[in-house]
Amino acid sequence: MNQRDPLKRVLYIDLSRKSFWIDDRVDLFERWLGGIGVAVQLFKEEAPKNIEPLSPENPVIFSIGPLTSLYPLASKTVALFKSPLTGNLGESHAGGRSAIAIRLAGYGAIIIKGASQLPLYLVIKEGEVEFRDGSALWGISNANTVGRILREAAIGRGIRTIMRIGKAGEKLVSYAAVITETYRHFGRLGLGAVLGSKKVKGIIIYGKHSIPIQDKKKYREIYDRLYRLAVGSDAMKRYHDLGTAINILPLNYIGALPTRNLNSSRFEGAEEICGENIAEKKLARRVACAHCPIACIHIASIREPYPDEPYFYKTTFISYDHELLYSLGSMLGVKKIDDVLRLIDTVEAMGLDAISTGVCLAWATEAYKRGIITINETLVELDWGNIDNYIQVIKYIVEQPNDFYGMLARGTREASKHYGGQEFALNFGGNEMPGYHTGYGAIIGYSIGSRHSHLDCAGYRVDQTIKEPPSPEEFVELLIKEEEWRQILNSLTICLFARSIYNVENIIEALKPLGYNYTEEELKKTGEEIYFEKQKLKLKLGFKPEELKIPSRVFETPTPHGLLKREYIEEALQHYIKLIEYKTLQ
Amino acid sequence: MYVSSHEVKRLAILDAERCVGCQLCMFACSRRFGDGGLAKSAILVRSVGGIERGLTVIVCRACLDPPCARVCPTDALKLRKHGGVFLDQTKCIGCRNCVEACDIGAVFWDYETNKPIICVHCGYCSQFCHYKVLGVEKTI
Numbered sequence A: 001m002n003q004r005d006p007l008k009r010v011l012y013i014d015l016s017r018k019s020f021w022i023d024d025r026v027d028l029f030e031r032w033l034g035g036i037g038v039a040v041q042l043f044k045e046e047a048p049k050n051i052e053p054l055s056p057e058n059p060v061i062f063s064i065g066p067l068t069s070l071y072p073l074a075s076k077t078v079a080l081f082k083s084p085l086t087g088n089l090g091e092s093h094a095g096g097r098s099a100i101a102i103r104l105a106g107y108g109a110i111i112i113k114g115a116s117q118l119p120l121y122l123v124i125k126e127g128e129v130e131f132r133d134g135s136a137l138w139g140i141s142n143a144n145t146v147g148r149i150l151r152e153a154a155i156g157r158g159i160r161t162i163m164r165i166g167k168a169g170e171k172l173v174s175y176a177a178v179i180t181e182t183y184r185h186f187g188r189l190g191l192g193a194v195l196g197s198k199k200v201k202g203i204i205i206y207g208k209h210s211i212p213i214q215d216k217k218k219y220r221e222i223y224d225r226l227y228r229l230a231v232g233s234d235a236m237k238r239y240h241d242l243g244t245a246i247n248i249l250p251l252n253y254i255g256a257l258p259t260r261n262l263n264s265s266r267f268e269g270a271e272e273i274c275g276e277n278i279a280e281k282k283l284a285r286r287v288a289c290a291h292c293p294i295a296c297i298h299i300a301s302i303r304e305p306y307p308d309e310p311y312f313y314k315t316t317f318i319s320y321d322h323e324l325l326y327s328l329g330s331m332l333g334v335k336k337i338d339d340v341l342r343l344i345d346t347v348e349a350m351g352l353d354a355i356s357t358g359v360c361l362a363w364a365t366e367a368y369k370r371g372i373i374t375i376n377e378t379l380v381e382l383d384w385g386n387i388d389n390y391i392q393v394i395k396y397i398v399e400q401p402n403d404f405y406g407m408l409a410r411g412t413r414e415a416s417k418h419y420g421g422q423e424f425a426l427n428f429g430g431n432e433m434p435g436y437h438t439g440y441g442a443i444i445g446y447s448i449g450s451r452h453s454h455l456d457c458a459g460y461r462v463d464q465t466i467k468e469p470p471s472p473e474e475f476v477e478l479l480i481k482e483e484e485w486r487q488i489l490n491s492l493t494i495c496l497f498a499r500s501i502y503n504v505e506n507i508i509e510a511l512k513p514l515g516y517n518y519t520e521e522e523l524k525k526t527g528e529e530i531y532f533e534k535q536k537l538k539l540k541l542g543f544k545p546e547e548l549k550i551p552s553r554v555f556e557t558p559t560p561h562g563l564l565k566r567e568y569i570e571e572a573l574q575h576y577i578k579l580i581e582y583k584t585l586q
Numbered sequence B: 001m002y003v004s005s006h007e008v009k010r011l012a013i014l015d016a017e018r019c020v021g022c023q024l025c026m027f028a029c030s031r032r033f034g035d036g037g038l039a040k041s042a043i044l045v046r047s048v049g050g051i052e053r054g055l056t057v058i059v060c061r062a063c064l065d066p067p068c069a070r071v072c073p074t075d076a077l078k079l080r081k082h083g084g085v086f087l088d089q090t091k092c093i094g095c096r097n098c099v100e101a102c103d104i105g106a107v108f109w110d111y112e113t114n115k116p117i118i119c120v121h122c123g124y125c126s127q128f129c130h131y132k133v134l135g136v137e138k139t140i
């Protein structure tokens, strides 16, 4: 790498001592590129033994990569922490301006450790960290309001990131999110709760550095090529036009859209809540993450009248995508656009992860209908599509007025362990299911993926391209290969929507003018190594692959590949365990 | 390749409503000098108090009687023929008067050289604006 590149600088922030320092970690960035590759190593250093997720010892690591801010679409920040939801490794990615701001403030990674006694927010600039009193912000009921206040409080309009937690983070809900730039999130696995436990309400990062380039001529050439590829690509069209919401109808058509807690894989309201219909009726604007021409963020507007005065309206802008329309739409039997959007708005205001929240509501609804839990627990009646009550329940999850909500705030795994209904508690390794019931690939992927997310190894995509599944062993190996390669994308913090643009050749070319000479083999090898380093860390933090449980609902509701067989998935998991044990012992 | 300023061209904001806030224009402007980042950008795209309220593009509008030039104590800002100014780096003493004088906030500051960043209306940024917010117009 270019020795003048500030990427190698790591900012350490100790909340307990209110101190900070900067280290030159060229060793890590040379060896592990950046992003997830470097974050795993930093985490290992910071947490040499196992730790509690909500303790001051849990470090939060943000990292970005060498391509960030230099090429389009390398716009993600990786966050690594121990997850209060799964009880092991927590990894979440977000875009917005976060990655660019970290890079141009002159850092490759930021580590936040310790905990503050009093609420605070951090203002991070080049070579400077302010610890500002956040008492007045703590407890504000709407996370959007917090964003507005922070916007006024700091410099750097247009070139800064404002991360914040909502009330869910303060109240330590295991799936609380961190919101950045209003519409982007470190959504999954509970980073919001970890920051809440440290009393960090917000983080503002500002920077305007230049990044020195070794080969300026070549850099511009490759930039232009990647730019043209990006704006001419299919991904561009697909994600800009309708966004991921484009998936609702096709998934419904093939019978892969989880509906009413996966009692069905087809939703009769799909035509109403699909991307096409929302775009036509409600789309207000499309916006982009910094340095991304695709602009996939779709924002709808809804207008609600105030009951007390005629012609007086409140207009709310709400961003939506496939996962939200699934988890707060089909999964809950919500059939009207405005209703789904209102649920999304509530989840945003509270600062929760939308997928986990939706799946928790779905589990609770089914448990309630089956009489496993009663109104004594839920305090309101639960029924598919009853959104007024769902809004109330979301607020209860945050406030936790009784033991039941205290449990539900810890996710479907914990709640069902306590109350029953594990067979229809749709989580994998403790993380709630994403919106694809496409076949074996999806289920194996959720189970063995490091984040228990569809994005780890994209099994749901494989399902949609193959006719017949290969043997369970082959399937696992194929998915691990994909996850290994994605470690490179996630170390360079390239948006996964751009994975077809950033193929191996283009990545090698893009790295050259920055002073990296990789061969295809070396790059793939590095991906493999990062994957196993991460798996090792996951095991160290308490992950027990032999305890992975697949909820039986998965086998009762058909997929496009028919009803799934438990034996097939058990075999796949056995094979995964064997591979992991073999590799991590090496 | 970036072409040096041409007297007959002027950067124009064709329709700010179409802006998606990707900031590719800002990165392009800074890239004119070969490095990455945003230190040299003469254009800023930011939200109007939160992305939900829309975006605004701030860039030199090539005033015919530019206030920035009027307040420069060393005459480092020279008038361009059809509006806007050139910066003579050698004369500039880094006093920031021009920054204060520009009502639309389109004179930015280069913290690395301690000099203002002045748009030269080259139009390079517009080549990376996929949404046709930016364009180049002829000035006659």
Ligand code: SF4
Residues within 6 Å of the ligand: B011, B028, B029, B030, B041, B042, B043, B059, B118, B119, B120, B121, B122, B123, B124, B125, B126
């Ligand atoms: S016209 Fe040239 S100098 Fe002006 S903002 Fe665009 S790229 Fe920068």
Ligand code: SF4
Residues within 6 Å of the ligand: B018, B019, B020, B021, B022, B023, B024, B025, B026, B045, B057, B128, B129, B130, B131, B132, B133, B134
């Ligand atoms: S390149 Fe165009 S769309 Fe993107 S921020 Fe600049 S003006 Fe807006």
